[in-house]
Amino acid sequence: MMTTGYDCQDILNICLIRPIFSPTDFIQIKGRGTRKYDFSFSMTTGNDNEVIKKTKEKFKLFDFFANCEYLKRSIIIMKF
Numbered sequence: 589m590m591t592t593g594y595d596c597q598d599i600l601n602i603c604l605i606r607p608i609f610s611p612t613d614f615i616q617i618k619g620r621g622t623r624k625y626d627f628s629f630s631m632t633t634g635n636d637n638e639v640i641k642k643t644k645e646k647f648k649l650f651d652f653f654a655n656c657e658y659l660k661r662s663i664i665i666m667k668f
Contacts, residue, residue, distance in 0.1 A: 597625040603650040607658075614659050621647030 602621050608614045625644040630637065649656075 595623070596620065597623040598627065598644070599623070599647060600644070601648045601650065603652070604655050605652050607653045608655045609658075611659050614655055618649060621649060 599620050602617065604617070608617070623644075627642045627644065629640045629642075631640060632638075
């Protein structure tokens with residue numbers, strides 16, 4: 589349940605595995621994936637310490653109950 593009160597910026601995949609009838613809930617759930625985030629990974633090779641940074645550019649929304657189609661008339665498409 590990813591509606592209110594939870595802010596996890598490193599989410600890359602959102603799965604909708606139940607029907608959602610509220611446009612507000614759908615926007616809140618979908619908005620969890622639109623948070624900007626910078627991933628960083630530290631890797632040591634020999635005597636060198638390399639830090640790899642990658643900015644989150646996209647996320648995937650898996651919609652198993654066609655919530656997007658059901659709510660498309662009452663939702664403003666959010667751009668990332």
